[in-house]
Amino acid sequence: MSGAAAAAGVQPVLTIDGASLTRGRRELWSRLDLEMRPGEFVAVLGPSGSGKTTLLRSILGLQRLSAGGIRVAGTSVRRGDPRIGYIPQQRPLPPDTSLRARDLVALGVHGTRFGLPIPRRGDRARVDALLEGVGAAHYGDRPVGLLSGGEQQRLRVGQALADRPALLLCDEPLSNLDLANQRAVTDIIDRERREHGTAVLFVTHDINPILDRVDRILYIAGGRFLLGTPEEVLQTHVLSRLYGTPVFVFRAGGRLVVVGVPDAETHHETDEEPPAMGPSAAPGGRA
Numbered sequence: 039m040s041g042a043a044a045a046a047g048v049q050p051v052l053t054i055d056g057a058s059l060t061r062g063r064r065e066l067w068s069r070l071d072l073e074m075r076p077g078e079f080v081a082v083l084g085p086s087g088s089g090k091t092t093l094l095r096s097i098l099g100l101q102r103l104s105a106g107g108i109r110v111a112g113t114s115v116r117r118g119d120p121r122i123g124y125i126p127q128q129r130p131l132p133p134d135t136s137l138r139a140r141d142l143v144a145l146g147v148h149g150t151r152f153g154l155p156i157p158r159r160g161d162r163a164r165v166d167a168l169l170e171g172v173g174a175a176h177y178g179d180r181p182v183g184l185l186s187g188g189e190q191q192r193l194r195v196g197q198a199l200a201d202r203p204a205l206l207l208c209d210e211p212l213s214n215l216d217l218a219n220q221r222a223v224t225d226i227i228d229r230e231r232r233e234h235g236t237a238v239l240f241v242t243h244d245i246n247p248i249l250d251r252v253d254r255i256l257y258i259a260g261g262r263f264l265l266g267t268p269e270e271v272l273q274t275h276v277l278s279r280l281y282g283t284p285v286f287v288f289r290a291g292g293r294l295v296v297v298g299v300p301d302a303e304t305h306h307e308t309d310e311e312p313p314a315m316g317p318s319a320a321p322g323g324r325a
């Protein structure tokens with residue numbers, strides 16, 4: 039154990055240790071360190087193609103690292119690890135999908151997650167409780183293909199939380215949702231981490247809907263990363279240094295807007311020394 043979690047005397051839920059991932063000649067990120075404590079909410083930001091989804095896939099054991107290691111609650115991850123819940127990037131389900139809403143949630147319940155559904159005693163009650171928890175009880179028996187994007191997304195959250203994971207990985211779970219559904223889905227995830235200590239790693243393009251819940255931000259760009267509180271990371275001078283080009287952070291009407299972000303592949307040579315992080319950097323963070 040090391041870092042802030044150790045200082046607080048708790049076992050980290052997630053430990054990423056010097057992780058690097060190279061695709062062809064391109065280094066997506068390198069020497070990435072991240073330690074998450076129970077109940078912590080970390081947002082992952084960065085331009086399209088910077089490797090955010092790949093990071094989640096690495097944590098899930100679906101993507102081999104070029105270097106470094108990843109542990110969940112102190113041990114290596116394996117495919118289908120029940121300690122991890124995963125909300126993948128949203129794709130609308132086809133209208134003719136024959137599953138009912140409750141079937142989709144049931145796929146997350148132990149024993150059915152990665153194989154054929156094998157209902158066990160108590161599963162129905164668990165599925166009912168999950169449907170209730172995500173506000174989907176009233177459409178539990180409807181075909182999923184006929185549900186709206188927001189209704190489907192609540193079910194995906196229910197499925198990911200079914201086995202009460204220690205770590206919840208969310209890949210842009212709010213995209214394509216209206217503001218009311220963004221808030222509803224955020225509230226469900228936030229309640230889970232407050233009530234059950236689930237650590238949440240949340241990939242997003244827009245920090246605004248979750249800004250008031252986030253403990254730290256991991257910002258990935260051009261093979262580099264920054265780690266710190268929102269106040270530390272979301273600053274014009276900090277992001278300009280990360281990108282190596284002027285990037286502006288504006289605050290308007292309680293919202294943050296980041297302007298001038300270059301494409302993920304058009305900046306930074308990977309063998310460049312990363313710029314120094316300001317004095318307000320969280321331990322373990324660098325840029």
Ligand SMILES: Nc1ncnc2c1ncn2[C@@H]1O[C@H](COP(=O)(O)OP(=O)(O)OP(=O)(O)O)[C@@H](O)[C@H]1O
Pocket residue numbers: 061066084085086087088089090091092093
């Ligand atoms: N299976 C794969 N084989 C080769 N390259 C891949 C594969 N999957 C992703 N990539 C590439 O790796 C890079 C990172 O992809 P990734 O999906 O992790 O980015 P991202 O930050 O999640 O992007 P977005 O915000 O658009 O979802 C991209 O350049 C992508 O084209």
